[in-house]
Amino acid sequence: MRTSQLFTQTNKMTLADEVAKNAQLLIRAGFVYKEMAGAYAYLPLGLRVLDNIKQIVREEMNAIGSNELIMTTLQRKEIWEKTTRWSDDVVDIWFKTRLKDETEVGLGWSHEEPIVEMMKQYIHSFKDLPVSLYQFQTKMRNELRVKSGIMRGREFVMKDMYSFHATAEDLEQYYEQAKEAYMRVYRRLGIGDDTFITFASGGAFTKFSHEFQTICDAGEDVIYVHRAKNIAVNEEILEDAVKELGINPDELEKVKTAEVGNIFNFGTQKTDEMGLYYTDKDNQQKSLHIGSYGIGITRVMGVIAEKMSDERGLVWPENIAPYRVYLVRIGDEESVVKAADDMYKTIEDAGVSVLYDDSDKRPGEKFSDADLIGLPHRIVVSAKTIEAGQIEYKARTSSEAEMISQEMLINRLTRG
Amino acid sequence: MRTSQLFTQTNKMTLADEVAKNAQLLIRAGFVYKEMAGAYAYLPLGLRVLDNIKQIVREEMNAIGSNELIMTTLQRKEIWEKTTRWSDDVVDIWFKTRLKDETEVGLGWSHEEPIVEMMKQYIHSFKDLPVSLYQFQTKMRNELRVKSGIMRGREFVMKDMYSFHATAEDLEQYYEQAKEAYMRVYRRLGIGDDTFITFASGGAFTKFSHEFQTICDAGEDVIYVHRAKNIAVNEEILEDAVKELGINPDELEKVKTAEVGNIFNFGTQKTDEMGLYYTDKDNQQKSLHIGSYGIGITRVMGVIAEKMSDERGLVWPENIAPYRVYLVRIGDEESVVKAADDMYKTIEDAGVSVLYDDSDKRPGEKFSDADLIGLPHRIVVSAKTIEAGQIEYKARTSSEAEMISQEMLINRLTRG
Numbered sequence: 001m002r003t004s005q006l007f008t009q010t011n012k013m014t015l016a017d018e019v020a021k022n023a024q025l026l027i028r029a030g031f032v033y034k035e036m037a038g039a040y041a042y043l044p045l046g047l048r049v050l051d052n053i054k055q056i057v058r059e060e061m062n063a064i065g066s067n068e069l070i071m072t073t074l075q076r077k078e079i080w081e082k083t084t085r086w087s088d089d090v091v092d093i094w095f096k097t098r099l100k101d102e103t104e105v106g107l108g109w110s111h112e113e114p115i116v117e118m119m120k121q122y123i124h125s126f127k128d129l130p131v132s133l134y135q136f137q138t139k140m141r142n143e144l145r146v147k148s149g150i151m152r153g154r155e156f157v158m159k160d161m162y163s164f165h166a167t168a169e170d171l172e173q174y175y176e177q178a179k180e181a182y183m184r185v186y187r188r189l190g191i192g193d194d195t196f197i198t199f200a201s202g203g204a205f206t207k208f209s210h211e212f213q214t215i216c217d218a219g220e221d222v223i224y225v226h227r228a229k230n231i232a233v234n235e236e237i238l239e240d241a242v243k244e245l246g247i248n249p250d251e252l253e254k255v256k257t258a259e260v261g262n263i264f265n266f267g268t269q270k271t272d273e274m275g276l277y278y279t280d281k282d283n284q285q286k287s288l289h290i291g292s293y294g295i296g297i298t299r300v301m302g303v304i305a306e307k308m309s310d311e312r313g314l315v316w317p318e319n320i321a322p323y324r325v326y327l328v329r330i331g332d333e334e335s336v337v338k339a340a341d342d343m344y345k346t347i348e349d350a351g352v353s354v355l356y357d358d359s360d361k362r363p364g365e366k367f368s369d370a371d372l373i374g375l376p377h378r379i380v381v382s383a384k385t386i387e388a389g390q391i392e393y394k395a396r397t398s399s400e401a402e403m404i405s406q407e408m409l410i411n412r413l414t415r416g
Numbered sequence: 417m418r419t420s421q422l423f424t425q426t427n428k429m430t431l432a433d434e435v436a437k438n439a440q441l442l443i444r445a446g447f448v449y450k451e452m453a454g455a456y457a458y459l460p461l462g463l464r465v466l467d468n469i470k471q472i473v474r475e476e477m478n479a480i481g482s483n484e485l486i487m488t489t490l491q492r493k494e495i496w497e498k499t500t501r502w503s504d505d506v507v508d509i510w511f512k513t514r515l516k517d518e519t520e521v522g523l524g525w526s527h528e529e530p531i532v533e534m535m536k537q538y539i540h541s542f543k544d545l546p547v548s549l550y551q552f553q554t555k556m557r558n559e560l561r562v563k564s565g566i567m568r569g570r571e572f573v574m575k576d577m578y579s580f581h582a583t584a585e586d587l588e589q590y591y592e593q594a595k596e597a598y599m600r601v602y603r604r605l606g607i608g609d610d611t612f613i614t615f616a617s618g619g620a621f622t623k624f625s626h627e628f629q630t631i632c633d634a635g636e637d638v639i640y641v642h643r644a645k646n647i648a649v650n651e652e653i654l655e656d657a658v659k660e661l662g663i664n665p666d667e668l669e670k671v672k673t674a675e676v677g678n679i680f681n682f683g684t685q686k687t688d689e690m691g692l693y694y695t696d697k698d699n700q701q702k703s704l705h706i707g708s709y710g711i712g713i714t715r716v717m718g719v720i721a722e723k724m725s726d727e728r729g730l731v732w733p734e735n736i737a738p739y740r741v742y743l744v745r746i747g748d749e750e751s752v753v754k755a756a757d758d759m760y761k762t763i764e765d766a767g768v769s770v771l772y773d774d775s776d777k778r779p780g781e782k783f784s785d786a787d788l789i790g791l792p793h794r795i796v797v798s799a800k801t802i803e804a805g806q807i808e809y810k811a812r813t814s815s816e817a818e819m820i821s822q823e824m825l826i827n828r829l830t831r832g
Binding site for chain 1: 421422423449451452455456457458459462463481483484485486487488489490492512513515521523530537538547549554556558570571
């Protein structure tokens, strides 16, 4: 894509009404636009990052046999009353509104109750089990305060998955598969090394649930990590967990983190409350076991923007960068334009996504845009590089540019 | 995809609370689930159709230089007050709710005002023009009555595009391009022959706007078509148009239609009201011209379900079918399973999407599922076809099955 054809604009100002580093950077680099506190539009560059994150999540959920669907924002009161969660005293982040006939409806902040309700239509016998479904949904949560940029919004994108099983054992097995799928997701997103499966408080059916916590200064959580045992524990349940898991508290390291996912074993509580059952081989009515698995898609993008950035701008990991290469043309002589156009075509033909800065901005501006936008690879075509018969290359993570051959460049961009 | 791995279920019952044929069929075939009147979940098969429609629309909007973004559902009151459209007397389909601090907010039923507001941050000079942006958004409209299935919902997916121009001429040129892009979309969706660009009432700046109307018995509109001149006119403006366009009213054919898109030239009205201007080459402040272009994605899916179906079920056009081939295995002998598995692999390897019914349902049930789900091509592998060294093939639109060779099958599925 040429910058002349892309709707994008960098902006060097500091934004007075935005305290979060992730939103500051993403707004300045042209990835998001703030519509109101806690609600952001995603401009073309930002949308590409979201789509890349979603695609990784999609592939890993599909790989554990889950099927994608999309449910609704509008929520029926009756469904949520079955579990007492319609009440604003029980759930304090509902947005509610009314139909023309005054029927009260809610805006989905979760889809646990509606999917259990829906499955009454599709699950009857043991033959219909197990089943796992997920969606990418825009969730609405009426948060009192929102000052973490896209890390916590009133409107945000979440991948939520729900699995339905005949037995506790079958759910537990799937739960373990989901755990592994989640870690694969974080590794592919480039935050695997800093993300810990963390014990958190459970429910009626399990001692613990699991959170996925990523080390992040802007995070709102604190966890305790036992590196040798590769165990992490949420602050809330520290005491319990130390006892239960037999950890020496002195060996725990306290770190600030952001939650990037959580998984929950509901057992049969919710299905019992809502009346979703199946009949087994002997035609007996049995309780269903369900699990719930969430990843905040926009939140993960915010965490990555916080963690992977420096004083010059964003530093996108290879797998989710909106484009992989930032091609800078310096000069507008015919020979330079031709060489840069050719290079653009060569990179695209190699199947590598590239943003081609064909503007008439000064070189310094182009370089600072490249740093702010943060694509992994920057290359320069100029009279000087043409004369040398080479290309100037700089990785976003490096401070040194180097001259390399076109062959070496393409090798670098297409290997593994 | 094997049916054993796909979350889908057909259902032969008549649905008492659903009067629309499109929703009846789509629910029975396992494409959608009704969450409440006017709000439907899209199950895996339905989501694939939506994605296919979106991808066609996306390609055609990109082809006229538009850029995809995604805006927010939450809407600020102040922005809509600028054009008086916050008022429920002016716009009677608002859903509104409140933040914790009692600030009133709306749920987006259109994004005209918010995108004009947003562009104040990005459009300053003639150099920033023209620009065209679009999104696939879940719109919320508090309709009094909803009985047209997914053709008119309280919550539905829309592609809305907005273009910004320095001059009326530039907008008009783009408007013509968009018109052509829209007709390309409908042709690719398989409803091109039945879709008419229709004159409808304009605004302050143009005599007429344009609707795209598709012949459909379930439609809510009536248009008058002049086939020889290839002109169509909306009922509302018939008198005016007959005069203005010099049509003989006797030559008009009255048809029932559903609106599948509309485009609108706003001139400078909205940008003037909201205070979005640009500076021209002489540094003079000038008014901006904008156009607005909508396609109801879920509505189009509903119209296609209405039009392209028969007493046995849905009949998807090739380009938007969730899968192109329905592969039926009859029998569970080892040789049949192996032959069907091989055929499944052969079709997938040819790059053709296929739904493989590997269930233990009776042949009659499998055939009626195939008809109800409505994929374009049905093929059967059984002991009989193996013995014949051929495959049984039937197009969804044909009532006759025929025996053909594997080579001929792959040819048929992969040719242009």
